[in-house]
Amino acid sequence: MNKIIDTKKIIISNPLKLDCGKEINNFPIAYETYGELNSEKSNAILVFHALTGDQYVSGKNPITNKDGWWSYVVGENKPIDTNKFFVICANVMGGCMGSYGPSTINESTGKQIGTDFPIITINDMVNAQYELIKYLEIEKLFAVVGGSMGGMQVLQFVANFPDKAKLAIPIACTSSHSAQNIAFNELGRQAIMADSKWENGFYSNYKLNPDKGLAVARMAAHITYLSEKGLQEKFGRKLQDRDSLRYGFEADFQIESYLRYQGSVFVDRFDANSYLYITRAMDYFDLSKQYKGNLSEAFKKTKTKFFVISFTSDWLYPTSENREIVIALNSVGADVGFVEIESDKGHDSFLLDVPSFLKTLGDYINSTYKIINERRI
Amino acid sequence: MKEEFNIISNLIEENTRVLDVGCGNGDLMKFLQENKTKDIRGLEISKEKVQNCLSKGLTVIEGNAESDLKQFPKSSFDYVILSQTLQAFLNPELVINELLKVGKKVIVTIPNFGYWRVRLQLLFKGTMPVTENLPHEWYNTPNLHMCTIKDFYNFCSTKNIKIYKSIALKKSRISEINKSNLNYKNLDSHLGIFLIES
Incomplete structure (x- = not known):
């Protein structure tokens, strides 16, 4: 970054x-x-x-x-x-x-x-x-x-x-x-701020990055950018690289894996504080x-x-x-x-x-x- | 089609503000833009046709005349045109009222169900008429409220709508409609064109 x-x-x-x-x-x-x-x-x-x-x-x-x-x-x-x-x-x-x-x-x-x-x-x-x-x-x-x-x-x-x-x-x-737009943005901000590495926004002083929180924010937001029909058609209940459920919390489903991927690549290119400030600007609009x-x-x-x-x-x-x-x-x-x-x-x-x-x-x-x-x- | 466009164009003064309701692929809009006025907008319900119009650079809004004319302020257009679509509305009376609000003057054209060719089909064939101007079968027609030139003429006088000009078209022959020739024009014309005002 x-x-x-x-x-x-x-x-x-x-x-x-x-x-x-x-x-x-x-x-x-x-x-x-x-x-x-x-x-x-x-x-x-x-x-x-x-x-x-x-x-x-x-x-x-x-x-x-x-x-x-x-x-x-x-x-x-x-x-x-x-x-x-x-x-x-x-x-x-x-x-x-x-x-x-x-x-x-x-x-x-x-x-x-x-x-x-x-x-x-x-x-x-x-x-x-x-x-x-x-x-x-x-x-x-x-x-x-x-x-x-x-x-x-x-x-x-x-x-x-x-x-x-x-x-x-x-x-x-x-x-x-x-209200719905603000609600989703607030969800994303809370995910970032709940990450202990956020450090009230001064993470760079500690060489930290609230990437978990930012990834969750991105995952939640990403769902709002798609449609129910689109998601269903693309992913449905398809499993990720496996033939059956694993009875655990790994990414069994393709949609989970997809969202995790979206979250992980996002944190490499985007700053968590920027996400807070820009979503706030949108909410105030x-x-x-x-x-x-x-x-x-x-x-x-x-x-x-x-x-x-x-x-x-x-x-x-x-x-x-x-x-x-x-x-x-x-x-x-x-x-x-x-x-x-x-x-x-x-x-x-x-x-x-x-x-x-x-x-x-x-x-x-x-x-x-x-x-x-x-x-x- | 060209005759109808010419007649409509002749009813419109130059450089006025015009709204074409049910503008289809924008042929009339283009024609008027080249001949009368640059300040012309369209309203059209079909997405595909709206996209066609916009692709030509025409200013068109996707919408339904029955619900979306309200958004235009009173008398915001010098002319509002409704070309051969009145019969397709659920509530033509409401649409006419909306048109008269939005436009200072309104031009309505009507495919005449009283035209003798139409009448003959029903009379002799005993089937719902299908003509060049009314090409649909009864089961797929978008036309819910067909009317005749005489119907519309009477509608205007019942509702105290002023008719400025009423023109009958047969093939490419143009004539004026008046009280005394109404019955004849109603039999002999395939299209009626009315310039009205509330």
Whole structure:
């Protein structure tokens, strides 16, 4: 974990007032870009990552050596074609891939910040990433796109900067974290904090890592990303490398083995404190509350075109919650398209090979890019 | 189809805000976008068709007119179009009321069940009519509430809905419908097109 890799990074010197009241400055935001910015600077797409994502959207992730987390969507000849678009993705504030987060070293002590890191929000994340856009001297993005927590950032971005993106595509997300969402996040946090190696968040001072707790958090969360049908079809009651039950607590079932594996690989690439902070930011997200309980007020000033996408088997951020975003946009006359994609892959559908999703998204982005460019001429 | 699109297009003023309810694969939306106005949205119940529209860059929402028109503010569109789908709703009266709320003006087109070819099939063959315009069999038709031009005309006057323009279409022949030729047009036309307002 936290291998030092050459990450693109900017230090934001402008003071940023966080929602918790604290002001920060001179903090790093790590990012990656794909494709080329054209001379009119009209082809930039800002992608926001989800809870456990990072800036490595496409290609090989230099830290994990696996494919970028959105390789189905972003890349050469992919729905977001990097031959055509300039794609930017930043590690969110609170993350552990080079941006300002709990594992950042406090220069005065030489130690990780740990739980002295301030509580951050989706709004703070978005405001920090806006600094990156300014640094890259992009006056107006062609699109802001993201799924899950990335979708929340899309909504917050347009609310904060109504004239900075021509197109916004929030996918499989919500405008406000539900009790069920908060409950699952709390389960994960409690698993981490119950690990004796957590040490109130200062585990790095003792060269410890609450990896058991973090693995359990990941296992629980992973279940929420799948669907009942998907799980049943893929695993059912199939046994793992054995012909009969062993009458013990080993991983008899494939699903157990699968979840244990998911937990174990996760702890190698993710920081436990980052998991606490980012899930907290998601729980605090309530866009309509920021606008006195009226979600449509958040979009009142925007000329941005919206395309909202949900998935049939996503029970974490179900279609009904995505529809609420559509309703709020319609009630202020915003330009919004919406479709619920058929898929039994649950919330994770947006990350996976779901052909009708990939085709609709790609075709939509490309035709809209063409229409907007033609209109300008 | 083209004639119907032309007539609808002629009823619409340029650069107005339009909603096409039951927009299908977006053919009418595309036609109007090229000829009348860029500011056009669609509502469609079939996922596949919604995806088709979105792929063309059209702004379409997956939804059901019976439950999802409510989300649009009152008079938020200059025109709302309902092309040959009124008969497919569980409650056409409710849909018409919703359309009249959302749109300042509403364009409704109706496959005429009173057309003589339709009548003859029932009269002589004794079977439910199947025509070019109404291609389904009784057991698989999506059409729950077929009506005639005369039915819709009478419906509007009973409900105090103002008819601005009513046009009858037979093949590619276009004519106006009025009180005195209503019975004849009801027999002689396969499609009725109405521009109405509450």
